[in-house]
Amino acid sequence: MSIAYSVYPDHQTASERVADLFTNVLSSGSPTVLGLATGSTPLQVYGELCRRHRNDGLSFSQASSFNLDEYLGLESGHPQSYRHFMREHLFDHVDIDLARTHLPDVHADDAQSASDEYERQLQQSGGVDLQLLGIGTNGHIGFNEPGTKKDSLTRVVDLAPSTIDSNQRFFESPDQVPRQAITMGIASIMRAKQIVLLATGQAKAAAVAGAIQGPISADNPASYLQSHPHVHFVLDESAASELKPGDD
Numbered sequence: 001m002s003i004a005y006s007v008y009p010d011h012q013t014a015s016e017r018v019a020d021l022f023t024n025v026l027s028s029g030s031p032t033v034l035g036l037a038t039g040s041t042p043l044q045v046y047g048e049l050c051r052r053h054r055n056d057g058l059s060f061s062q063a064s065s066f067n068l069d070e071y072l073g074l075e076s077g078h079p080q081s082y083r084h085f086m087r088e089h090l091f092d093h094v095d096i097d098l099a100r101t102h103l104p105d106v107h108a109d110d111a112q113s114a115s116d117e118y119e120r121q122l123q124q125s126g127g128v129d130l131q132l133l134g135i136g137t138n139g140h141i142g143f144n145e146p147g148t149k150k151d152s153l154t155r156v157v158d159l160a161p162s163t164i165d166s167n168q169r170f171f172e173s174p175d176q177v178p179r180q181a182i183t184m185g186i187a188s189i190m191r192a193k194q195i196v197l198l199a200t201g202q203a204k205a206a207a208v209a210g211a212i213q214g215p216i217s218a219d220n221p222a223s224y225l226q227s228h229p230h231v232h233f234v235l236d237e238s239a240a241s242e243l244k245p246g247d248d
């Protein structure tokens, strides 16, 4: 099994192609459920969608959204919380109804009940029409770290040491980096009707090659995507650099 992929010369061009997919589902005129991701990778996708809203009238008025994950342990409104990220980079710049934007409730007394409730809302939404993913250098999607099972649902997870290291760049000091998160599971993600994974930069090349051309394995959670019927990887040349030729 393999995954379809496209390679573009740079991050901006790749991001515009991903924005095209979002534009298509948003332009259908019917209610749409978007699956959204955070991290540095999708920033230009969101920038492009904001530009299209401003200049071309692209409307989010029929959209609702579910984010993949949220850190546990940050106070409400923390600048590195994913809710804050989404408002800063997308929600506050387009006509989406904030009441229909969903992120896991990390301030509930019982984080596992809040995770179960998120999974229930996700299932009741009718399903994600288009899910955007990034990928960790260890192959994680959302915060589904290596070792995650294919049937996993939304739950509380411990972050891998390599993920904590990678995320240190967003915090003032290493001890401020959260150690836990609530994340959609692999099975939650795989229910999306269409999935696009955007990866750019050399640091992602090995994880991308393993996901597309390696065995389906918990060692590289993105490899589970091989069994999804409508998944596409959008890559820049660096992220594609460890793919073996002749397998696209």
Ligand SMILES: N[C@@H]1[C@@H](O)[C@H](O)[C@@H](COP(=O)(O)O)O[C@@H]1O
Pocket: 037, 038, 039, 040, 041, 042, 068, 069, 133, 134, 135, 136, 137, 141, 142, 143, 163, 167
């Ligand atoms: N939970 C997020 C993922 O959803 C994201 O895809 C990944 C890569 O982040 P970046 O895009 O900054 O490389 O790590 C984060 O920790």
